[in-house]
Amino acid sequence: MSANDRLLEVDELVVHYPVGRGIVGTMARRPRETVRAVDGVSFTLERGELLALVGESGCGKTTTAQTVLRLLEPVAGRISFHGDDITSLGQRELRPLRRRMQIVYQDPYESLDPRLTVRKAVEEPLVIHRAGGSKAERAELVQDALERVELSPPGLFLDRYPHELSGGQRQRVAIAAAIVLGPELLVADEPVSMLDVSVRAGVLALLDRLRRDGLGVLMITHDLSTAAHFADRIAVMYLGRIVEEGPAASVVSDPQHPYTKALLSVVPRRDPRERTRPQILRGEAPDAVRIPAGCRFHPRCPIAIDDCRRIDPALEPAGGSDHMAACILAG
Amino acid sequence: MSSLLELDDLHVWFDLGEGRELHAVQGVSLSLDAGQRLGLVGESGCGKTTTVLGLLGLLPPTASVSGRVVFNGKDILAGGEDSIRPHRWTDLAIVFQGAMNALNPVQTVSAQIVEALEVHGSASGRAARSRVGELLEAVGIPRDRGNRYPHEFSGGMRQRAAIAMALACNPSVLVADEPTTALDVMVQAQILELLDALCRDFGLALLLVTHDLPVVAQLCDRAAVMYAGEIVEQGPVDALFHDSRHPYTRLLFAATPDLHSDGALAAIPGAPPRLDRPLEGCPFHPRCDRVFSRCPHEHPALKRLDGDREAACHLNDVPAEVA
Numbered sequence: 001m002s003a004n005d006r007l008l009e010v011d012e013l014v015v016h017y018p019v020g021r022g023i024v025g026t027m028a029r030r031p032r033e034t035v036r037a038v039d040g041v042s043f044t045l046e047r048g049e050l051l052a053l054v055g056e057s058g059c060g061k062t063t064t065a066q067t068v069l070r071l072l073e074p075v076a077g078r079i080s081f082h083g084d085d086i087t088s089l090g091q092r093e094l095r096p097l098r099r100r101m102q103i104v105y106q107d108p109y110e111s112l113d114p115r116l117t118v119r120k121a122v123e124e125p126l127v128i129h130r131a132g133g134s135k136a137e138r139a140e141l142v143q144d145a146l147e148r149v150e151l152s153p154p155g156l157f158l159d160r161y162p163h164e165l166s167g168g169q170r171q172r173v174a175i176a177a178a179i180v181l182g183p184e185l186l187v188a189d190e191p192v193s194m195l196d197v198s199v200r201a202g203v204l205a206l207l208d209r210l211r212r213d214g215l216g217v218l219m220i221t222h223d224l225s226t227a228a229h230f231a232d233r234i235a236v237m238y239l240g241r242i243v244e245e246g247p248a249a250s251v252v253s254d255p256q257h258p259y260t261k262a263l264l265s266v267v268p269r270r271d272p273r274e275r276t277r278p279q280i281l282r283g284e285a286p287d288a289v290r291i292p293a294g295c296r297f298h299p300r301c302p303i304a305i306d307d308c309r310r311i312d313p314a315l316e317p318a319g320g321s322d323h324m325a326a327c328i329l330a331g
Numbered sequence: 332m333s334s335l336l337e338l339d340d341l342h343v344w345f346d347l348g349e350g351r352e353l354h355a356v357q358g359v360s361l362s363l364d365a366g367q368r369l370g371l372v373g374e375s376g377c378g379k380t381t382t383v384l385g386l387l388g389l390l391p392p393t394a395s396v397s398g399r400v401v402f403n404g405k406d407i408l409a410g411g412e413d414s415i416r417p418h419r420w421t422d423l424a425i426v427f428q429g430a431m432n433a434l435n436p437v438q439t440v441s442a443q444i445v446e447a448l449e450v451h452g453s454a455s456g457r458a459a460r461s462r463v464g465e466l467l468e469a470v471g472i473p474r475d476r477g478n479r480y481p482h483e484f485s486g487g488m489r490q491r492a493a494i495a496m497a498l499a500c501n502p503s504v505l506v507a508d509e510p511t512t513a514l515d516v517m518v519q520a521q522i523l524e525l526l527d528a529l530c531r532d533f534g535l536a537l538l539l540v541t542h543d544l545p546v547v548a549q550l551c552d553r554a555a556v557m558y559a560g561e562i563v564e565q566g567p568v569d570a571l572f573h574d575s576r577h578p579y580t581r582l583l584f585a586a587t588p589d590l591h592s593d594g595a596l597a598a599i600p601g602a603p604p605r606l607d608r609p610l611e612g613c614p615f616h617p618r619c620d621r622v623f624s625r626c627p628h629e630h631p632a633l634k635r636l637d638g639d640r641e642a643a644c645h646l647n648d649v650p651a652e653v654a
Contacts, residue, residue, distance in 0.1 A: 056515040166602045196374040197542060201586045202598030222515060225545075225588035229596060252590060266520035268545035270589045272568040276549060280520050284485055 006083065007216040008045040008068065008185055013038055013077035015060075015067050019289060035288045037063040039240030041077075042315070047184065050207070050217040052227035052248070054263075055237035058285060061220045064237070065187045068218065069101055070094055081185070099129045102178040106190035108170035112162040119158040122146065122177045131181060145176040149206060168199030172206065179210065186210065189220045204230050224267050228252045233322075236260045239296045240288055242315060246323030256318040256325035258301050295327070303329060334362035334401075335536055336423070336504050341398035343378070343385050353607045355381045357560035358398075360633075361538075365503065368530055368537040370547030370568070372583075373557035376603060379540050382557070383506050387425055388415035402504075421451055424497035426490070428509035433493045434481040440492045441467075441477030447499045466495040470525060487518035494525065498533075505529070508540040523550055544587050548572060556580050559603050559614035562633060566640025576642035578619045613645070621646055 015038035021030050038060045045051050053061045066072045068079055070086065079087045086097060102125075105111040112121055122142045126132035132141045146154035149172040162170055171191065178186060188207060192200040208230055211217050221227055227234050228248055235245040236259065244257040255261045265279040281300045286292065292299050298308040307328060315324045318331035325331070343356035356378045363369050373379045384390050386400055388408065400408040400415075402422060407414050427433050435443055441463050448459040464474045470491040481489055490510060497505060507526065511519040527550060530537050539551055547554050548568050555565035556579065564577035575581040582599045601618040604610055613619070616626035625645045633643040 056517060168598075168602075197544070197583060198374060198586050198599035199602075200598070201588075201596035202600075204596070205598070223588070224516070225590050228590050229588045229593075249593075263516065264590065266516055267590050268523075268543070268549040269591075270545045270548055270584055270587045271572055272548040273573075274591075278520050278524070280524060281517055282521075284487060284515075284518060 006044055007047050007049075007081070008218070009078075009080040009083075010044070010064075010068060011042050011078040011080070013041045013064065013067060013079065014075045015063050015072060016075045033289050036240050036291055037288055038067065038074075039288070039291065041237075041240070041242055043235055043242060043245065045185070045216045045218055047216050048211055048214045049232050050211045050219060050230060052219045052221055052231035052234045053237060054221055054224055054227050054234060056222060056263075056285060058239075058288065059237040060240040060288070061237050062189055065103075065189060065218055065220050069103060069187060070097075071103075095129075099125070099131065099181040100183050101185040101187070102181065102183040103187040103189065104171070104174050104178050104191050107194050108167060108174045109162070109194070111174050112170055114162050117159050117161055118146070118151075118165075118173050121162075121173055122180050125177055125181050129181060141180055142176075145180040146173075148179060148210070149173070149176045150202075151176065166199070167195050168203055171195060171203050175203075175206065175210075179215070183215070185216045185218070187218045187220070190222070191219065192226070193221070193223065200226075224252070224264060236263065239285055239291055241296065241326065243297065243327070244323075244325045245315065246319065250320045250323050254319050254323075256323065256330040257297075257327045258303050258329075259297050260325075262302070297327075305329070335365045335367075335403065336363040336538075337361070337399070337401040338382070338386055339399040339401065341382060341385055341400070342396065343381050343390065344395045346393045346395070347607060351607055355394075355560055355606060356385060357606075359557070359560075359562055361555060361562070361565075363504065363536050363538060365536055366530065366534045367553070368539065368551040370551035370554035371538060371540045371557065372542065372544060372547050372554055374542055374583075374603065376606075377557040378560040378606075379557050380508055383425070383508060383538065383540055387419055387423055387506065388412060389419075389425075420447070420497070420502065421453075421500040422502055423504045423506065424500070424502040425506040425508065426493050426497050426510050428512050433496070434489060436481055439478045439480055440472075440484070440495075444477075444496050444499055447496055451500045453500045462499070463495075466498055467492075469498065469529070470495040471521075485518075486514055487521060490514065490518075490522055491525065494522075494529070498529070501533075502535070504536045504538065506538045506540070509542070510539070511546065512541070512543070519546075526550065544584060545589070556583070559610065560606055561614065561643065562641075563615065563644070564640070564642040565633075566636075566638065566642075570638055570640055576636055576640065576647055577615075577644045578621045578646070579615050580642075582618075582620065613643075 017035040017037055019033040041064050055061050067074050122145055126138050132138040143154045151157045151172050192203050231248040234248045234251040235242045238259050244260045255264055262279045262281050269276055294309040295313055298304040311328055313326045313328050315326045318325040338361040341356055341359045345353040359382050371379045385396050399406045407418050444463045445459045448454045454462050467474055467477050472491050511522050529535050551568055554568050554571055555562045558579050564580045571580055585597050599618055604614055612627040613631050616622045631643045631645050633641050635641050
């Protein structure tokens with residue numbers, strides 16, 4: 001596959017948020033501080049691929065995804081969609097692209113308008129984008145989207161309101177509304193974390209099928225077990241950077257970065273005989289206003305050496321093929 | 332039986348108005364020995380939180396409760412609030428999911444614990460302040476951080492503060508309702524490590540309420556699985572995972588992702604039944620993959636099986652070769 005045909009390519013993305021100084025800070029002319037939420041993130045996503053962006057809260061995974069969709073403005077870096085640089089397109093130029101990249105949020109209770117029936121909720125994106133042709137053709141697209149998310153027969157669901165649906169059904173409606181325009185890229189931000197265990201697997205299997213049909217999926221999750229099951233590749237973020245990236249099986253079974261190793265070691269296993277030997281990191285990640293010099297993980301790293309205070313490691317090949325880690329001691 | 336804490340045939344009904352009611356807890360019995368760790372697991376709406384709120388007499392006035400809560404051989408539910416109050420916090424303490432709700436936002440963490448000690452007559456003045464220092468250290472908060480306000484704490488520190496407060500009066504049972512649910516995995520590991528150490532070092536008995544099976548599998552000795560207001564299976568966690576005697580337990584584990592197993596995950600089709608109308612037969616039969624003729628009509632009782640366990644499933648009456 002040529003680079004030009006690549007669905008998504010993100011290169012050295014940087015996103016900052018200003019920190020409010022407060023009235024006292026403003027009058028005292030204290031320097032403005034910034035949160036370096038995303039601090040040099042690069043990755044690619046192909047058609048039919050599911051990439052899981054994992055990490056703890058505040059690591060920048062959601063900011064990364066929202067910036068990729070141009071819902072937030074980057075300070076630096078480049079976002080290419082099908083080889084076209086979309087980093088600095090204006091809102092008007094973005095409009096035709098919007099229907100090709102869609103997002104599903106964590107909470108289907110909030111993302112669906114309680115006053116809209118399922119029919120209206122799934123039809124709305126078509127109306128907004130003046131897509132889908134005549135009313136009858138739109139109705140057909142809505143039915144088709146509901147079939148694809150396995151709300152069938154669609155007739156059973158079309159006239160229901162969100163409060164009449166279970167959590168899993170609501171999330172399926174949200175996915176139907178996201179795919180009705182036939183996007184090529186779907187960002188799924190913690191798509192199952194609000195759902196009960198018994199229905200999670202069904203929604204994830206649905207995303208998996210959409211991926212097989214050619215959709216590129218960028219899944220944001222804090223749940224490594226879910227990523228291990230459903231992702232083709234996993235990228236682990238810490239404090240605004242990807243610190244490790246590779247094929248899911250390889251990252252999970254042969255982690256190269258000490259942060260990934262620690263993170264994997266504390267995931268509880270469902271079999272009581274598989275007693276985990278957690279390697280618990282003390283404290284919590286520092287805030288992204290004061291990112292440590294050198295390797296940003298060194299203050300919490302169990303194996304840090306002197307060089308780690310000075311060298312900010314780049315993501316380089318480590319472990320198996322296509323596997324990379326940002327650690328001078330990896331490999 | 333001389334368990335530390337016994338829950339016997341607990342029922343909870345919520346009045347929905349217009350003569351309707353919701354039968355949220357339908358005859359739950361549990362027992363907890365000193366120092367034991369019991370997980371109460373199930374999905375949202377199964378009645379696990381209502382069960383522990385009933386156990387502690389913390390349900391709202393719209394709820395009616397029947398059954399017995401026996402602590403050290405004495406029924407503490409019988410006399411209503413008057414008979415429970417002397418035991419709440421001093422013998423049975425609770426930690427909730429959202430630690431922010433348990434802490435007063437306009438009082439420093441230390442001041443709140445001092446107040447708790449004084450209200451319950453455990454200590455006052457200088458003795459109380461020195462006890463606060465010990466408690467904070469026991470949960471991993473540096474003593475000098477006690478004079479901060481809850482909003483100055485991270486989520487993990489707040490949960491530690493809530494645990495310190497629960498331990499203030501030396502309870503013998505700690506009830507923890509989804510104590511790590513809103514936390515990141517590393518902070519969750521820190522809190523689970525803390526609960527583990529507290530149980531070991533102080534002989535605390537733990538009743539852990541959660542939807543998270545792996546957490547129970549790793550932290551608890553035994554677990555009780557709830558579905559539609561009832562316990563459908565209970566036993567040692569190892570037996571529940573490796574040799575479950577109720578299809579719901581088996582299917583719930585099979586729907587739970589695991590880091591190193593590549594088997595397909597299977598969702599459980601359908602949804603739990605509504606509890607505002609009477610149920611017929613086994614509450615799980617519409618979703619069960621082993622349903623047979625008896626299931627839609629006969630309600631299975633929770634029966635004692637070999638290996639110190641109980642399950643409510645007609646399949647356990649069927650000889651193995653037929654099943």
